[in-house]
Amino acid sequence: MAARRREAKRRHWPANLYQNSTGYFYWRNPDTKKDYGIGRDQAKAFGEARAANAELEQSRGHRSIVQRMTAPDDRTLRAWSAEYAVIYAETRNPTPSTMKTVRAGIRAVCTAPFVDRLLREVKTSEVADFILTATTARGAPMAALIRKTMHDMFREAETKGLIEGGKNPVSVTRRPDIEVVRSRLTLENFLAIYKQAQKSPDSWIARSMELALITAQRREDVSKMQFAEAKDGFLAVVQTKGRGSVRLRIPLSLRLGALKLSLDDVVKRCRDDAVSAYMLHYTETRGGQRRSARVTAEKLTRAFADTRNSTPGLTWEDGRTPASFHEIRSLAARLYTEQYDAKFAQALLGHKSAEMTSLYRDVRGAEWTELKIAI
Numbered sequence: 001m002a003a004r005r006r007e008a009k010r011r012h013w014p015a016n017l018y019q020n021s022t023g024y025f026y027w028r029n030p031d032t033k034k035d036y037g038i039g040r041d042q043a044k045a046f047g048e049a050r051a052a053n054a055e056l057e058q059s060r061g062h063r064s065i066v067q068r069m070t071a072p073d074d075r076t077l078r079a080w081s082a083e084y085a086v087i088y089a090e091t092r093n094p095t096p097s098t099m100k101t102v103r104a105g106i107r108a109v110c111t112a113p114f115v116d117r118l119l120r121e122v123k124t125s126e127v128a129d130f131i132l133t134a135t136t137a138r139g140a141p142m143a144a145l146i147r148k149t150m151h152d153m154f155r156e157a158e159t160k161g162l163i164e165g166g167k168n169p170v171s172v173t174r175r176p177d178i179e180v181v182r183s184r185l186t187l188e189n190f191l192a193i194y195k196q197a198q199k200s201p202d203s204w205i206a207r208s209m210e211l212a213l214i215t216a217q218r219r220e221d222v223s224k225m226q227f228a229e230a231k232d233g234f235l236a237v238v239q240t241k242g243r244g245s246v247r248l249r250i251p252l253s254l255r256l257g258a259l260k261l262s263l264d265d266v267v268k269r270c271r272d273d274a275v276s277a278y279m280l281h282y283t284e285t286r287g288g289q290r291r292s293a294r295v296t297a298e299k300l301t302r303a304f305a306d307t308r309n310s311t312p313g314l315t316w317e318d319g320r321t322p323a324s325f326h327e328i329r330s331l332a333a334r335l336y337t338e339q340y341d342a343k344f345a346q347a348l349l350g351h352k353s354a355e356m357t358s359l360y361r362d363v364r365g366a367e368w369t370e371l372k373i374a375i
Contacts, residue, residue, distance in 0.1 A: 131173055140177060183327070187335070190209070211280070214332070216329055216349050219326060257339055305325075
C-alpha cells in the first residue's frame with residue numbers, strides 16, 4: 001500500500017514528523033512505530049526530527065557523503081570480516097582445522113543484526129544481546145565461538161586504527177557458560193574397553209590406546225608417531241596443535257603403573273610383519289584401507305567408539321555422552337599426577353599453563369576421591 005501523500009503545507013517537513021489536532025509535534029520511528037513527543041515549537045520540532053532521522057539512517061548502516069569523506073578508512077563489520085579472514089590466514093599460520101573453525105565463527109558473526117554498521121559504532125549492549133540470543137538459539141559452544149571470533153576481529157581492527165584503542169565492544173561481555181556433556185573416562189572403563197580391543201583382529205586398536213595413555217598425547221600426534229622418532233632412549237614428539245611450538249622428548253623408559261607397561265614395551269608391540277614407518281598402521285589390505293598405511297586420527301576415534309559401544313557392562317554419568325578417544329589424554333593426566341605430580345603431567349601434556357592441565361585433571365564427578373590418613 002502506497003504511503004499517503006503529504007498535505008501541501010507539510011511538503012517540506014522532515015520525514016516522520018507529525019502534528020496532532022492540538023498542534024503538538026511528534027516524531028514516529030518508522031521501524032518500531034513508536035512515537036516521541038517534541039512539543040509545539042515548530043523550529044525545535046524540525047531540528048529534533050532531522051537529528052532523529054540522521055541517527056536512524058546511521059543505525060541502519062547508511063552514511064552521509066560528509067561522513068564518508070571525513071572517515072575514508074572506516075569499515076562495516078561485514079566488510080571487515082572478509083579482510084580479517086585474509087589477515088588471519090596470512091599472519092597466524094593456522095592449521096586447516098583451525099582455519100575451518102575461524103571461518104565458521106566469521107559466518108556466525110555475519111548474522112549479527114549490526115553487521116552493516118561501522119566497526120566504531122557497534123555498541124557493547126548490542127554485542128551482549130547478540131551473544132545471549134546465540135546462546136539460546138544455537139547453544140553455548142557456538143555462542144562462545146561467536147564471542148571469541150568477534151573479540152579477536154575487533155582486537156585486530158584496533159591494531160589497524162579502525163576503532164579507538166581500548167574501545168573493543170566485546171571485551172567486557174560475559175563468556176557463555178559451556179557445560180561439558182562428555183563423560184570422563186575412568187581407569188576401570190578404560191581397562192574394560194582395552195580388554196575388548198585386545199579381542200579385535202585389528203591389533204592397532206589396542207596399540208593406539210596404549211600409546212595414547214602412556215604418552216598422554218592428542219590423537220593427531222598419536223596417529224603420526226613413527227618408529228624413526230624412537231631413538232637414543234627417547235620418543236620425539238612435535239605436537240600438531242601448537243604448530244611445532246611444543247617439542248617433547250619422552251623417555252622410552254617411561255612406565256605407567258596403572259597399565260603395567262613402559263613406552264618402550266608399546267613401541268616394540270607396534271612392530272609386526274607389516275613393514276611401515278608408522279607405529280599405528282594397518283596389517284592387511286581390506287576395504288578402503290591399505291596394508292602398512294598409517295591409521296588416521298579420525299579412524300582412531302571411530303574404532304575406539306565402536307569398541308567402547310561393544311564393551312559390555314559400561315556405565316556413564318546421567319545426562320552425559322560416552323567418553324571419546326580424546327578422554328584417554330585426560331585419564332593420563334590424572335594417572336601421571338597421582339604417580340608423579342602435577343608438574344610432570346603438565347610437562348608431558350605440553351601445556352604452557354597449569355590451569356590448562358587442571359582442566360584435564362578435572363574428573364567432572366566421574367571418580368571418587370579417596371582420603372588418605374597419614375599414620
